Amino acid sequence: MKIAYLGPIGSYSYEAANRFFAEEQEKNLVACDTIDDVFETIEEERADFGVVPVENSIEGSVSTTLDYLLKSKVYIVKEIVLKVEHYLCAREETKQILTIASHPQAFSQCHDYLRKNFKEAKLIQVSSTSYAARMCAGGEVDAAICSLFAAQQNNLKVLAGPINHDNNYTRFFVISKNPNFEKGEKNKTSIIFSTYDKPGSLYKILAIFNLYDLNLTKIESRPAKTNLGEYVFFVDIEGFVDDEDVSDALKVVQRKSTFFKLLGSYSVVCPDSDNKN
Amino acid sequence: MKIAYLGPIGSYSYEAANRFFAEEQEKNLVACDTIDDVFETIEEERADFGVVPVENSIEGSVSTTLDYLLKSKVYIVKEIVLKVEHYLCAREETKQILTIASHPQAFSQCHDYLRKNFKEAKLIQVSSTSYAARMCAGGEVDAAICSLFAAQQNNLKVLAGPINHDNNYTRFFVISKNPNFEKGEKNKTSIIFSTYDKPGSLYKILAIFNLYDLNLTKIESRPAKTNLGEYVFFVDIEGFVDDEDVSDALKVVQRKSTFFKLLGSYSVVCPDSDNKN
Structure with missing residues (x-):
């Protein structure tokens, strides 16, 4: 595979x-x-x-x-x-840390720790935390902020962590390529649809989900790139595509929208926790 | 200032x-x-x-x-x-281009151009297009994909562009820090509100906007970091905060949501076009 x-x-x-x-x-x-x-x-x-x-x-x-x-x-x-989770990693434990590489958002998320412990260090922004780990392994910077995984892959020592604030x-x-949808314990169905840019057009579509008692775990609008003033909505629904309510609701949504695409129906796997949508 | x-x-x-x-x-x-x-x-x-x-x-x-x-x-x-708009820029016009630096998304957006013209070049991913321009100016790479502005700032020559596909x-x-909201020609009002994670709770809030004939130009859900299963919605509404419909609708939304914050009411400036929300 x-x-x-x-x-x-x-x-x-x-x-x-x-x-x-x-x-x-x-x-x-x-x-x-x-x-x-x-x-x-x-x-x-x-x-x-x-x-x-x-x-x-x-x-x-x-x-x-x-x-x-x-x-x-x-x-x-x-x-x-x-x-x-982000970790501060380096090739050796003792060396002074003057330069630290990571992704800008990882720096953001470790802001308090860095401000407290490495106020003077130069932060080198790179495109990914794994690239930062590689730079550190190559001796280009003194330390990297990266995942435990990236540290192991690059034979780096973990100096501290997790050092990020947020959960x-x-x-x-x-x-x-194949729509082989498999039902699991916790399932979601993702669709994209378009409505015209008129007051209430999204509201009418949401009325359908409401009618069938479906819970949306995510909704996001993005400008459709085809016609100006037209929007696409990315929606994640709780439930599997062969559940009666989901299946019936999607039929109506498809009929009432200007564009409709089923992105998939899938189970959610959270190896780290009892958590999350 | x-x-x-x-x-x-x-x-x-x-x-x-x-x-x-x-x-x-x-x-x-x-x-x-x-x-x-x-x-x-x-x-x-x-x-x-x-x-x-x-x-x-x-x-x-x-x-x-x-x-x-x-x-x-x-x-x-x-x-x-x-x-x-992205441009291919370099220090000199004649040198062979073997390495090109840019932000990963800029590479994505110039994918067709790069595939056609620089299939063999090594793409160096960095954290921003302006940083790429600086690297190029410093001689670390042969070319950078960046804005015209970044090219000028770094005294780079523009070899080609705009080379991105999308508009x-x-x-x-x-x-x-001060809510000095100024009304312009085209106005928007941005709010954040929370609802409980129950089927139909978002729908009820949208019913209010519908009642007052307000058009939403953006809606985005994000998990609230306070309580699990609670969401915050970022919504942009067409209109200014002192318009009667906007003002009345916001009062009701505030009363019917578990959290409410007015982010601002502002005019939209599009120096580049007749375009866009």
């Missing part, structure tokens, strides 16, 4: 892929440079599954994932929720 | 700040390393205005801005919408 993920090795997507496909005996994890590459790899069937961040406070952009879900022919088949979780989607 | 913005010099926030405050004779633009720093600078009144990206496909995370709008005591006083716009907020 071939699994494409947003690389490099040691990224949070790598961790998600590894943990989710842990049982898989014969797996081949393929790092992609960008979220675009993961989607293209799946569309062109060069891998069986792809793992991309969707609500991600660290590695990159949700919008890229949402845009690709809108335009590409792939389906969501699983959601993985991972706890994000941080990141959502990943497992995507596939 | 002191204006804090998400730096470094040449960033899209810098461009937004410069263009919006172009008429201002005595202005002092202060670069901040992170969005956090911009908000803190404004909260502690070390600057009069701050400029941060809010729906931004390039430089960083919207979520950080949204999180700070939720928790900090600052107001939105203006929205600026800028067109985002890309980025929204910025001007924030201030």
Whole structure:
């Protein structure tokens, strides 16, 4: 089984892929440079599954994932929720720390710790925490703020952590070319629909979900890139696509919207906790 | 007048700040390393205005801005919408291009151009397009993909561009400690509210906007960090806070939600086009 993920090795997507496909005996994890590459790899069937961040406070952009879900022919088949914890890591324990590399958002999330302990250190902003770990291993900086996983991958020593303030979780989607939706214990269904830019048009669609007693766990509007003033809505619904209420509601929503796409119906896996949507 | 913005010099926030405050004779633009720093600078009144990206496909995370709008005591006083265009830039025109630096999303947006013209070049991912321009100026890479502005700031020659595919716009907020809301030609009002995680609770709030014929230009749900299963909704409404319908609707929304915050009421400035919300 071939699994494409947003690389490099040691990224949070790598961790998600590894943990989710842990049982898989014969797996081949393929790092992609960008979220675009993961989607293209799946569309062109060069891998069986792809793992991309969707609500991600660290590695990159949700919008890229949402845009690709809108335009590409792939389906969501699983959601993985991972706890994000940052560690201060270095090659050796004793060296003075004058430069620290990490992703800007990781710096944000470790703001209090850094202000207290490394007020004078120079913070080097790089594109991912795993890249920071690699830079540190290569001796380009004294320390990196990264995941435990990235530290292990790069043979770094953990000096402190977790050093981030928030109780941080990141959502990943497992995507596939085939809509093989599998029902689990906790399920969600994701759709995209469009309405015209008129007062009350979203409200009318939400009335349908309300009628069928469906709970929305996420709603997000984005400008549709086709027509100006037209919007697309990304909505996650609690429930599986073959539940009667879900199935009936979606039929009506499809009829009453100007654009409709079923992104997937999938179970949610949270290896870290009893937590989270 | 002191204006804090998400730096470094040449960033899209810098461009937004410069263009919006172009008429201002005595202005002092202060670069901040992170969005956090911009908000803190404004909260502690070390600057009069701050400029941060809010729906931004390039430089960083919207979520950080949204999180700070939720928790900090600052107001939105203006929205600026800028067109985002990427250029391929280098120190000299003739040198062979083997390495190109940029932000991962800028690479995504120039994907077709790069694939066609620089299939073999090594792409170096960095935290911002302006940092890429600086690296290029310093000779660390052969070329950078950045804004025209960043190219000028770093004395780079423009080799090609705009090279991005999408018609890309980025929204910025001007924030201030004082709620000096000024009505313009096109106005918006931004609020945050919470509802309990029950089917239909969002629907009931939207019914209020519907009743008063208000159009929502954006709606986004985010998990509230206080109680699990509770959500906050970020909503932008067309209209100014002293319009009768807006004012009346907000009173009802405030009464019917578990949490309510007025983020600001402001006019929208689009120097680049006749376009955009």
